[in-house]
Amino acid sequence: MTERGTPLELWTMGIxxxxxxxxxxxSYVAVGSISPWYMLSILIYLCLNISIHIAKKVSITTLVLLLSMLVTIASSSYIQPLFLLLFPLNIYELFTIYLRKRGIILFLMLVPLLLLSQESQAVLVTYGLVAILSFLYYFLLNTYISKIADLKEDIENRNEHIQQLTKSLNENKEYIRQSDYTIKLEERNRLSQEIHDKIGHSMTGALIQMEASKRLFTSDPNKSAEMLQNAIHISKEGIESIRLVLKNMKPPIEQLGVNRMKLFVDEFSAIHTVRTSLTHKGNVDIITPIQWKVIQENTKEALTNAMKYSNATFISIHIEVLRTLIKVEVSDNGKGEQKVIKGLGIIGMEERAASVNGAIIVDGSRGFSVTTLIPHG
Known part of the structure; x- marks a missing residue:
């Protein structure tokens, strides 16, 4: 049966x-003229076969095909035997509505040969050739149309997936931007309050002591010296407060970069029986805090998946800073997976990497490895 809205209808009408x-x-060459009945048969055949592509219901299409086959048989019996060459086309169209096995349809297209023993050898050979060629034509055409439909569906699915990833990426970028802005505002507010509470009071007290010492410098030198000493002491306390504030602003070394990763890997090894190894190469100091956050979360997800599915005994984590890329590979010696199916874990890693313009490469051929690539510079 022809599929509406596809090129199959045009190709069918063409053949x-x-x-x-x-x-x-x-017929004209053999007879030398065309009779009115011959013209009538052709017109009826044309009308019926055009109606096939207009009818929307399967029952109506079946009825029209049967009528077309009857007209073909009647015309070949009483007007011109060559009309029978049009019969295989309608057989194919009719039985493809109800049958899926192409071999049976080809057999049905050749069955009329058994009923044409009284016809000339030329008609029999021509009919068989037309039936076989029509079958091959329709079979290849349907295969081609089916592949095009599958490709269109695949493209639509990929476009939909790209739109979802783009939307998620934009949302992640907006979330990161807002989070970064909020963190900066909170830090500014904290520093402002701490400077006001600790350093501001100290500097104000020192200034008052120095003003008083200036007034008493000639009338009471001893008292002036005492106040000046108090101002010096208060200033020292203020400087110490500034040092403590700056010290508290700077996070501990174990919370930064690769040291934080080492701490995380050590904690993971302490909880699980699998052996883990962390190595790094290149200048890891150029990795930004946001990039470290993506690396650590993707590493955590990869380690969790390895513990769930791989049955691995050893997991390697290697961080390498290349000229334009940061490469983080988490690989294990587990059973691997030849055909990797992306679940929520891998999709989440892809989205996190995409938020910093990176990408994920998954390989299950030898064990299982997840490689995060992040551009820098």
Missing amino acids: KSIILSYVIIQ
């Missing part, structure tokens, strides 16, 4: 037109 033209030309 019918070619065979019908052949029948008309051969």
Whole structure:
């Protein structure tokens, strides 16, 4: 059955037109003229076969095909035997509505040969050739149309997936931007309050002591010296407060970069029986805090997946800073997976990497490895 809205209808009408033209030309050459009944049969055949592509219901299409086959048989019996060459096309169209096995349809297209023993050898050979060629034509055409439909569906699915990833990426970027802005505001507010509470009071007290010492410098030198000493002491306390504030602003060394990763890997090894190894190469100091956050979260997800599915005994984590890329590979010696199916874990890693313009490479051929690539510079 032809599929509406596809090129199959045009190709079907084209092959019918070619065979019908052949029948008309051969009939005219053999007879020398075309009778009114012959013209009537052709017009009825054309009307019925055009109606096939107009009908929307399967029952109506089946009825029209049966009528077309009856007209073909009647015309070949009483007007021109070559009309029978149009019969295989309608057989294929009719039985593809109800049958999926192409071999049975080809057999049905060749069955009329058993009923044409009284016809000439030329008609039999021509009919068999037309039936086989029509079957191959329709079979290849349906295969081609089916592949095009599958490709269109695949493209639509990929476009939908790209749109979802783009939307998620934009949301992640907006979330990161807002989070970064909020963190900066909170830090500014904390520093402002701490400077006001600790350093501001100290500097104000020192200034008052120095003003008083200036007034008493000539009238009471001893008292002036005492106040000046108090101002010096208060200033020292203020400087110490500034040092403590700056010290508290700077996070501990174990919370930064690769040291934080080492601490995380050590904690993971302490909890689980699998052996883990962390190595790094290149200048890891150029990795930004946001990039470290993505690396650590993706590493954590990869380690969790390895513990769940790989049955590994050893997991390697290697961080390498290349000229334009940061490469983080988490690999294990587990069972691996030849065909990797992306679950929520891998999709989450892809989205995190995409938030910093990176990408994920997954390989299950030898063990299982997840490589995060992040551009820098």
